[in-house]
Amino acid sequence: MKLTFLGTNGWYSNRNANTICTLLETEKNYIVFDAGDGIHKLDQFIKDKKPIVLFLRHLHIDHIVGFHIFTKFRFENDMTIICPKGARKDLEKFINHPFTAPLNERKFKVKIEEVNEGRHEIPIAYECKKNFHVDLCFGYRLKIEGKSIVYLCDTGICDNAKALAQNADVVIHECSMGSDVSAGSWGHANPEEASRMAKEAGVKKLILTHFSALDYPSQKERDIAQEIAQKIFPNTICVEDDLVMEI
DSSP states (O other): OEEEEEEOEESSOOSSOOBOEEEEEOSSOEEEEOOSGGGGGGGGTOOSOOOEEEEOOOOOHHHHGGGGGGGGOOOOSOEEEEEETTOHHHHHHHSSTTTSOOGGGSSSOEEEEEEOSEEEOSSSOEEEEEOBSSSOOEEEEEEETTEEEEEEOSOBSOHHHHHHHTTOSEEEEEOOSOTTOOOGGGOOOOHHHHHHHHHHHTOSEEEEEOEETTTOOSHHHHHHHHHHHHHHSSSEEEOOTTOEEEO
């Protein structure tokens, strides 16, 4: 399996990075986590007709602004969008006139599926739970090719996030806040919190992404965050846009 980080910023894009979007290529699927404007690179990596599955955590603009870019895609692949139960109505309002072109005007087949918390088997095997964030937000745990991949952006540290991360092979976790900075009730994490959670949950590898464009204006701040996190959980990496990683 291969991870490609198309966008690694939260909040807004800057010279350093696009907003959040991560591609996981498996034997049978292209799996996309979130649709920030980093998704504009997606067609560089879709090389065959494997189905595309797009997991949306929530509807904050930095996670869905990429739908405005979809009109450039000419995929022959079908796409399924997974979102939390109750989010579909607002998502369809956003992906429509007068904001952008609706899904039925796209050049490829797209469908939206709302899901409840729990375990699901279609279109792939995954589990989802609510996370600690100011608005409805799901975390996802996928079981693919014998490995468990967990995606947790945006969230503060919470029991559900820890449960999803338990003994996972890879956890992709947000790092919106600077060192020792709290987001309060908004529900975000800093490098110390994310790395402590990974250590406590028995995670094998922690990948930090979704860096606030304000707190992390350049790669230097990410490098510092990585050093801080590795002191707590050594197998941590802070990623950057366009990094490709085999897992």
